[in-house]
Amino acid sequence: MHRRTKFSFFSSPSLILLLLVVFFVIKMAESVPSTADSSKSVQIVYTEKPQDEEPEAYHIRTLASVLGSEDAAKEALIYSYKTAASGFSAKLTPEQVEQISKLPGVLQVVPSKTLQLHTGPGIGRLH
Template sequence: MSVQKERVHIVYLGHSHGQDPLLTTKLHVKLLSTVFSRQEEPEDAIVYSYRHGFSGFAAMLNSTQASTLASLEGVISVFRSKLLQLHTTRSWDFMGLSLSTQQRIPLQLDYGDDIVVGIFDTGVWPEPDAVKE
């Protein structure tokens, strides 16, 4: 009998509909309990509970548990989390924009007038060195 390797999976449940965040987390644990045999396992497996804006969670699951969750009513998607390399922490340099006052030209004063700034979610990682491929 082979043991399946557990990996972080993201379980997406859709919009949270303004539900109380504490109740949302309890729902996540209850849903996760359907793929574990012991009562304490779901709480140990959950890495993060997404409960503001949308509902979902990150949990340590093997492929069978992930497939079982994906087939449940109310689960929109389940996918394995990927570790991605951050490209830059200095966006203005990455885009070739100089912020030096000595090199500033009038056109640069208009930079950003029609730009929407977003947030790059670099994800969650339970233990940086413990779960690597």
């Protein structure tokens, strides 16, 4: 005579496996950048030197005119250049780059680039 065992999904290893899969799917989804951020890239915005205003305040005001608020501008601003040149770097969408490049006082907008130095043993060493 066969004895029927009561099968419970909740007490089986299948439940644990299911929970682990759900956990990893959620974690993977959180690590993927949102589409709003993926279209943004770091841009360097060169501006005229402000006359009667602190450079960083001028940069935030310029950025806020495109982003809609001072808080959004402060969040997007990466660095404010004040010494050798006047300008700032910020994460912007292509549409925002187009808008900001048309503003008075904005001289040029260029993508920020990270360059890799080619140095190492025997390469470019000074004697």
